[in-house]
Amino acid sequence: MQQDRxxxxxxxxxxxxxxxxxxxxxxxxxxxxxxxxxxxxxxxxALMYVYMGHxxxxxxxxxxxxxxxxxxxxxxxxxxxxxxxxxxLLHLRQGQPLKYDTLVLATGSVPAFFNWPGQQLKGVQxxxxxxxxxxxxQQTQGINRAVxxxxxxxxxxxxxxxxxxxxxxxxxxxxxxxxQNILPWEEALLVSRHLQAHGIELLLxxxxxxxxxxxxxxxxxxxxxxxxxxACQFVGIATGVLPNVAFLQNSVLELDRGxxxxxxxxxxxxxxxxxxxxxxxxxxxxxAPAVEQLWYTGRQHGETLASTLLGTRTxxxxxxxxxxxxxxxxxxxxxxxxxxxxxxELDSLYWQHKSGRKAIRLVYERNTQKLxxxxxxxxxxxxxxxxxxxxxxxxLKEALAELPAxxxxxxxxxxxxxxxxxxxxxxxxxxxxxxxxQQNNWWNLRSxxxxxxxxxxx
Amino acid sequence: xxxxxALPYPEQAADSSLGKTAGLTLIGFGLLGLLVAAxxxxxxxxxxxxxxxxxxxxxxxxxxxxQRRTELSEAHQNNGAWTESATSRGAIAWxxxxxxxxxxxxxxxxxxxxxxxxxxxxxxxxxLRNRPADQWFLYGTFYTLAVLVMGVHALLKYxxxxxxxxxxxxxxxxxxxxxxxxxxxxxxxxxxxFYFSYFWPLKYDYLFPGTVSYLVQNGQALGVFMIFWGxxxxxxxxxxxxxxxxxxxxxxxxxxxxxxAETAGDPYRHLSDKRRVAWRWEVAIIYPIxxxxxxxxxxxxxxxWSEGRLLGELSGGFSSTYGFFIGAIFSGVIGVGxxxxxxxxxxxxxxxxxxxxxxxxQKHFSRFRITTNGGQCISCGNCSTYCEMGIxxxxxxxxxxxxIRASCVGCGICAxxxxxxxxxxxxxxxxxxxxxxPLIKREDLNLLS
Numbered sequence: 001m002q003q004d005r006x007x008x009x010x011x012x013x014x015x016x017x018x019x020x021x022x023x024x025x026x027x028x029x030x031x032x033x034x035x036x037x038x039x040x041x042x043x044x045x046a047l048m049y050v051y052m053g054h055x056x057x058x059x060x061x062x063x064x065x066x067x068x069x070x071x072x073x074x075x076x077x078x079x080x081x082x083x084x085x086x087x088x089l090l091h092l093r094q095g096q097p098l099k100y101d102t103l104v105l106a107t108g109s110v111p112a113f114f115n116w117p118g119q120q121l122k123g124v125q126x127x128x129x130x131x132x133x134x135x136x137x138q139q140t141q142g143i144n145r146a147v148x149x150x151x152x153x154x155x156x157x158x159x160x161x162x163x164x165x166x167x168x169x170x171x172x173x174x175x176x177x178x179x180q181n182i183l184p185w186e187e188a189l190l191v192s193r194h195l196q197a198h199g200i201e202l203l204l205x206x207x208x209x210x211x212x213x214x215x216x217x218x219x220x221x222x223x224x225x226x227x228x229x230x231a232c233q234f235v236g237i238a239t240g241v242l243p244n245v246a247f248l249q250n251s252v253l254e255l256d257r258g259x260x261x262x263x264x265x266x267x268x269x270x271x272x273x274x275x276x277x278x279x280x281x282x283x284x285x286x287x288a289p290a291v292e293q294l295w296y297t298g299r300q301h302g303e304t305l306a307s308t309l310l311g312t313r314t315x316x317x318x319x320x321x322x323x324x325x326x327x328x329x330x331x332x333x334x335x336x337x338x339x340x341x342x343x344x345e346l347d348s349l350y351w352q353h354k355s356g357r358k359a360i361r362l363v364y365e366r367n368t369q370k371l372x373x374x375x376x377x378x379x380x381x382x383x384x385x386x387x388x389x390x391x392x393x394x395x396l397k398e399a400l401a402e403l404p405a406x407x408x409x410x411x412x413x414x415x416x417x418x419x420x421x422x423x424x425x426x427x428x429x430x431x432x433x434x435x436x437x438q439q440n441n442w443w444n445l446r447s448x449x450x451x452x453x454x455x456x457x458x
Numbered sequence: 459x460x461x462x463x464a465l466p467y468p469e470q471a472a473d474s475s476l477g478k479t480a481g482l483t484l485i486g487f488g489l490l491g492l493l494v495a496a497x498x499x500x501x502x503x504x505x506x507x508x509x510x511x512x513x514x515x516x517x518x519x520x521x522x523x524x525q526r527r528t529e530l531s532e533a534h535q536n537n538g539a540w541t542e543s544a545t546s547r548g549a550i551a552w553x554x555x556x557x558x559x560x561x562x563x564x565x566x567x568x569x570x571x572x573x574x575x576x577x578x579x580x581x582x583x584x585x586l587r588n589r590p591a592d593q594w595f596l597y598g599t600f601y602t603l604a605v606l607v608m609g610v611h612a613l614l615k616y617x618x619x620x621x622x623x624x625x626x627x628x629x630x631x632x633x634x635x636x637x638x639x640x641x642x643x644x645x646x647x648x649x650x651x652f653y654f655s656y657f658w659p660l661k662y663d664y665l666f667p668g669t670v671s672y673l674v675q676n677g678q679a680l681g682v683f684m685i686f687w688g689x690x691x692x693x694x695x696x697x698x699x700x701x702x703x704x705x706x707x708x709x710x711x712x713x714x715x716x717x718x719a720e721t722a723g724d725p726y727r728h729l730s731d732k733r734r735v736a737w738r739w740e741v742a743i744i745y746p747i748x749x750x751x752x753x754x755x756x757x758x759x760x761x762x763w764s765e766g767r768l769l770g771e772l773s774g775g776f777s778s779t780y781g782f783f784i785g786a787i788f789s790g791v792i793g794v795g796x797x798x799x800x801x802x803x804x805x806x807x808x809x810x811x812x813x814x815x816x817x818x819x820q821k822h823f824s825r826f827r828i829t830t831n832g833g834q835c836i837s838c839g840n841c842s843t844y845c846e847m848g849i850x851x852x853x854x855x856x857x858x859x860x861x862i863r864a865s866c867v868g869c870g871i872c873a874x875x876x877x878x879x880x881x882x883x884x885x886x887x888x889x890x891x892x893x894x895x896p897l898i899k900r901e902d903l904n905l906l907s
Contacts, residue, residue, distance in 0.1 A: 046838035053541035329533035380879035383832020452893030
């Protein structure tokens with residue numbers, strides 16, 4: 001790509017910033033990043049920690065101001081009103097129109113609202129942006145009861161945030177358990193029990209019907225579809241996010257739920273790309289979803305598109321799925337394919353600690369014993385090694401031979417890999433596991449499988 | 459699969475305000491007792507008010523700490539760190555900072571003003587050391603109590619993490635045993651006072667000719683052992699242990715300064731300056747100090763061998779200048795007095811020559827590193843925020859790189875506060891020590907230069 005082109009990125013989230021950084025590494029082209037939300041890039045996933053007082057806003061911005069200056073990344077804090085794709089011109093709310101040669105849309109998501117009566121009331125909001133955080137700070141001043149709608153990751157985060165301020169929380173969960181549309185039953189049960197043990201009330205298999213108001217137009221209660229009325233002064237909406245594409249609605253750009261792209265992140269218009277939460281793949285490969293709304297996928301989109309913009313047209317290959325989260329103080333990691341309900345061709349080994357705070361699940365194909373994925377709660381595994389197993393198509397037995405090396409828990413922590421191995425032995429008594437092999441420690445495996453790159457000092 | 463579920467009704471958190479009030483009341487009485495001991499020793503016997511005050515303060519503190527820490531779940535221990543006055547450079551922080559700083563100024567330059575409190579220590583000093591109390595015994599007692607009481611605080615705060623429990627017990631043990639009881643016992647037995655947990659270059663004068671001849675003359679065989687111990691720890695054990703475990707074996711497991719920082723200083727760890735400019739100051743100050751100590755030690759020995767002919771008073775002036783500026787002002791007044799304003803490791807980060815020495819070993823001759831777990835970092839910043847040494851841990855983690863930094867004391871809090879379990883302190887082969895995860899493409903735009 002020519003050095004004299006002007007690359008404009010709309011959105012300074014992880015996708016847009018990763019792209020800008022990688023392009024800058026190999027090119028001196030002009031790069032401008034526009035955001036209406038925030039003057040500088042910040043970590044969206046860390047908003048909850050600002051609310052709880054663990055960090056300040058400046059602590060969740062990963063780079064100091066000099067970083068952008070020294071690497072010649074121009075930041076524009078403005079709102080893009082309209083895009084003139086023909087003239088390659090951006091019309092901004094405050095600044096002068098901006099000309100681009102290459103445009104990347106990385107505008108992220110907005111909370112999904114489902115037209116509930118009363119959703120516009122004061123005290124009702126989602127949590128996605130910096131502005132949402134500020135609003136939540138205001139709207140939860142001095143209140144003592146809140147309802148969170150949605151039992152997924154953002155919902156659990158909101159519940160934890162509210163609870164940290166002494167606000168009693170009721171969660172409205174559509175499924176039988178928290179996040180049960182994603183987690184297998186045992187994990188979902190573990191998480192739900194953990195939330196309850198921390199004083200969060202769960203209303204399971206119920207949904208929001210409407211939000212009731214008081215005389216001042218504030219939310220005063222919610223009514224569920226089962227007819228239950230719960231008094232509250234705040235309603236957190238955490239029923240998922242939608243691509244932030246409203247400002248493109250009347251443009252010539254082809255949209256569906258999000259901005260339609262192929263595996264090269266190319267939109268329907270030449271020199272215009274879309275990455276991150278706002279992009280929707282035209283032909284996703286199942287089980288990958290059409291819209292990927294994770295921090296990690298945003299980063300991977302940015303990395304991939306950077307290669308293309310730098311001259312090597314590169315198709316997106318997400319590789320084995322991974323994700324992580326934290327439910328109060330229980331960490332969660334998942335690698336590969338772990339559906340919430342195992343189809344008949346899959347089976348799993350599952351171990352859970354008696355404290356109800358740790359669990360390990362290994363999912364495999366019944367016929368071939370090929371490992372398809374892992375779920376971990378309260379136990380940390382090495383991403384690099386799990387990724388390797390899944391990429392190389394390890395069988396359960398092969399993975400178990402290297403299982404102790406995968407453990408990433410801090411020193412002195414108790415290890416539980418032998419529990420999973422014992423289960424395997426019980427289930428497959430005719431297929432004995434090899435004796436403990438010294439050469440299977442992490443450092444040996446790392447160099448054997450080349451699970452590390454570069455040895456340059458930083 | 460089971461499709462019906464009976465979930466227990468959420469337990470109500472026990473109301474702990476009564477316990478906290480009781481604790482605070484005792485703390486109030488304790489402070490009052492200390493105040494009376496300090497200023498009213500002419501009227502009331504300071505032993506009663508002073509020792510009574512310390513006892514009340516300790517018990518009250520423990521009660522309050524217990525209530526405060528157990529009412530918060532493990533994940534909520536840092537709630538309010540950046541919003542509460544005491545831990546976010548608010549009014550309470552300044553009051554605490556001024557009181558601490560004032561205490562150090564009195565201790566170093568006006569010890570007579572602490573007579574009342576010193577006299578209060580008399581029975582304890584006689585019992586432990588068989589000699590009268592002085593201001594240093596008073597200081598040592600306060601210091602040890604701070605490590606022990608706030609050690610309990612750290613144990614409760616990090617109660618779900620065995621690494622921190624064991625590490626905290628270690629610093630409590632070394633402070634109480636090696637830096638308080640053992641030196642007192644030596645004095646009791648009429649031996650030279652000696653701290654087996656401090657070595658040159660931190661305890662710079664342990665290898666000065668004056669100290670060596672003093673120990674040999676006054677300690678006989680034990681004195682020779684002390685010199686031997688100090689030299690072996692400085693020049694043999696330190697490189698070997700640092701090779702295997704990194705500088706953490708000393709800085710966050712043994713050292714008294716580190717011990718205070720990890721216990722009493724723990725609530726202030728997020729106040730350390732993370733900016734690049736702070737890192738530049740750090741390297742510009744700490745290595746010259748190490749150089750200064752090496753030169754001073756050499757000069758003193760040259761002077762000693764030449765019987766003063768070569769350098770005269772110059773080397774002595776060197777060492778007393780150091781003792782004043784670095785020993786008193788830096789490590790005491792700024793290092794601890796400014797805890798609530800500048801964080802708990804100012805001395806360790808900018809001033810400690812031992813940290814500089816260990817840091818060079820850790821960076822260049824060690825198996826230690828903090829590993830980043832693949833592509834799991836979400837750049838949230840908890841690791842950097844709670845790094846007491848002001849290292850931008852996130853800068854490495856979000857690129858999938860291991861953290862190998864001279865200043866890292868290996869406290870392990872970054873790994874503890876990380877909400878995605880991305881960091882692990884570990885010792886591994888030096889080959890490929892800097893190698894990073896292939897699961898993140900790195901942009902390699904410099905963060906430190």
